[in-house]
């Protein structure tokens with residue numbers, strides 16, 4: 001079997017898994033919808049209370065938004081205070097659901113029970129992994145910020161802002177590359193946790209770096225991203241051409257992203273297991 | 282050598298003495314090694330009063346940066362970002378007159394003292410008093426010749442040097458304005474010369490300037506006025522001579538790195554000075570400024586000066602950006618600003634409009650800041666909206682639009698200080714954060730409302746009359762109010778008594794405005810029940826075809842304005858009537874054969890100062906439900922996307 005064929009078949013199988021795991025993505029979409037509703041409903045409430053008996057202006061403008069906000073400032077501050085809680089709970093759900101997906105793709109069993117038991121089984125390990133990753137991301141962000149502001153950047157001391165602009169562009173590119181690598185590494189480690197449940201996680205993590213620095217893994221990872229982007233673009237275009245209710249198009253686009261999430265983890269799971277078999281043989 | 286000017290012959294007209302321009306002839310030499318100026322000024326002033334004047338007052342603005350004891354620094358109101366780093370070398374400055382004589386040969390050097398007309402800070406030296414040995418008689422002139430020098434401040438608000446960039450604003454000893462009795466608020470002839478405050482700008486008299494600057498050969502000079510001569514007299518230094526008549530101040534800048542690009546509007550040369558790294562922005566400035574010049578040329582009158590210089594400082598010269606000076610304005614731009622951020626256009630237009638309001642119509646920028654800043658902000662909104670479109674004249678970036686007018690409205694209404702003082706306060710009397718929203722935004726907002734109430738054509742006529750009547754003079758608020766009242770009484774049937782009722786609220790008052798419709802009720806009228814008019818039968822109440830509809834209007838804030846009420850009936854009838862609701866609650870009732878379905882107060886949004894336009898309408902049919910649904914699902918979609926994006930990240 002040629003290398004390309006392996007890559008293509010991995011990707012094809014992954015997306016097939018993603019599409020087939022309808023119980024999982026239905027649940028993910030539902031939860032996403034409900035959480036978004038928790039945020040948007042109070043805001044819609046403000047709009048309602050301000051404008052139920054009003055003739056609403058044709059365009060959303062600063063004037064309209066300002067008038068809307070001052071109409072019920074109490075509710076606005078309530079929303080602002082509950083927003084972090086909603087976001088925090090959603091993040092925990094994301095950790096849980098990722099654990100569930102990993103369990104499902106690892107066992108190639110896309111029933112809801114496998115998903116939920118995986119969520120419970122790996123929740124705390126994934127939570128820790130997420131926290132480590134966030135710390136690492138924060139650290140990298142801090143380093144990049146230090147590089148951005150390195151040397152003299154007091155506006156009264158520099159000759160022009162041009163060097164800052166090019167520095168920012170280069171650092172953004174750096175950040176994109178590093179982030180992509182970290183994301184791949186992070187996803188790979190999730191699979192590793194499910195597969196090996198390793199005791200010495202740190203050693204495993206370091207070992208994983210050499211495993212993901214592998215053309216096949218990187219190509220699969222990037223192609224999956226491209227497929228997701230192409231799908232989103234396609235659905236967006238369809239939404240613009242055919243006058244479908246906007247909220248439906250949004251659901252389809254969210255769905256494409258959920259499929260990507262499952263397909264990506266499925267691909268990595270296949271590659272990870274193949275590695276295992278290679279090691280065994 | 283002192284250069285004596287011809288003593289100006291006094292002109293007396295109709296028993297009054299005509300005000301003559303001051304005459305400044307300044308020769309100044311810049312030492313870039315020591316950051317100092319050495320200069321000689323010859324100044325001729327003519328007494329416009331009918332009594333002798335025995336002293337003169339000068340602004341010595343650079344002394345505000347002399348030390349931390351100055352009023353400027355003790356008030357401490359200017360933005361932190363412009364505060365010089367005090368632990369890093371000497372940033373301070375001063376101006377010192379070393380020798381001064383009058384045209385009779387009297388040495389007046391010992392007659393100098395510093396006074397503090399605004400406060401008790403005896404350490405402040407921003408106002409110099411010169412007692413004269415020979416008083417200046419009515420209509421006569423005095424010519425003073427004085428040597429002075431100055432240390433140039435390093436990065437002070439609006440002026441000074443940084444690296445090789447020099448910007449000279451408020452840089453020379455500048456005469457105050459002698460106000461004769463009846464002029465503005467003067468009850469008797471006296472000098473009007475405020476100290477330099479942290480919050481506030483300037484006030485000076487019209488003058489004819491001839492200024493020669495000697496700078497190193499490699500330096501390019503940008504200046505008020507037009508270049509009369511340029512003389513390189515050795516391998517080191519070049520003297521640039523600029524001249525300009527009928528301006529209230531003189532400003533210049535110099536740097537070896539300035540590039541100059543030129544354009545033209547009618548007979549005016551537009552000169553754009555910046556550093557090479559951002560010279561590509563010139564076309565944005567030229568397009569915007571020519572549009573603005575054309576607009577004001579039509580609406581107010583011509584810009585009579587042969588040059589307009591625009592300076593866009595390098596990033597380290599940011600402390601001088603966004604300011605207006607006669608025939609020279611400064612802007613701000615960054616290379617990382619996308620096209621959709623209209624800062625360069627907004628600033629250059631704003632500062633140019635000041636050529637009309639503060640330069641030609643020379644109001645007092647300290648005592649009545651709103652008459653230059655507010656008027657300018659109003660015009661900036663009009664011109665930018667016309668130039669770029671009303672909804673996106675300020676920001677048009679990534680689907681995010683903000684228009685200038687709505688930005689003004691937001692800035693004023695959203696400020697927590699918006700009712701802290703009337704606009705008539707002096708600049709330095711405002712709480713620091715109140716100065717901007719009240720002087721700039723509130724004024725622009727009530728002017729926009731005035732324009733909508735009386736119509737744009739009449740408003741244009743008012744502006745043109747005000748400008749033509751008061752150009753090259755120093756009007757005060759009553760002079761503007763008089764022009765408005767005169768024309769409104771003459772041409773606007775809606776307000777036969779003029780607009781004092783409005784000005785009392787928006788100029789002298791601090792109240793806000795908010796009218797709302799709080800309810801519409803429709804009750805079917807029933808016949809009377811019981812024994813009616815001796816009828817032997819007891820009648821039951823029965824429903825008639827008539828409906829009594831009542832609209833409840835609430836005046837939430839204190840400002841009272843007449844406005845229209847537009848009423849929509851179910852049968853398709855529409856009724857518009859004038860309403861002057863002065864009480865907190867007003868009920869308007871109709872008895873017709875149809876229900877009221879909708880009512881809108883101020884349907885054409887003339888009253889733009891109204892702080893909540895949403896509550897101006899009321900509908901019994903919940904017409905807005907469909908719009909609400911669209912908006913709610915739009916919001917839902919945005920949040921779903923955002924949440925999913927968040928979950929993909931980790």
Ligand SMILES: [Zn+2]
Nearest residue numbers: 631635654657
């Ligand atoms: Zn201004």
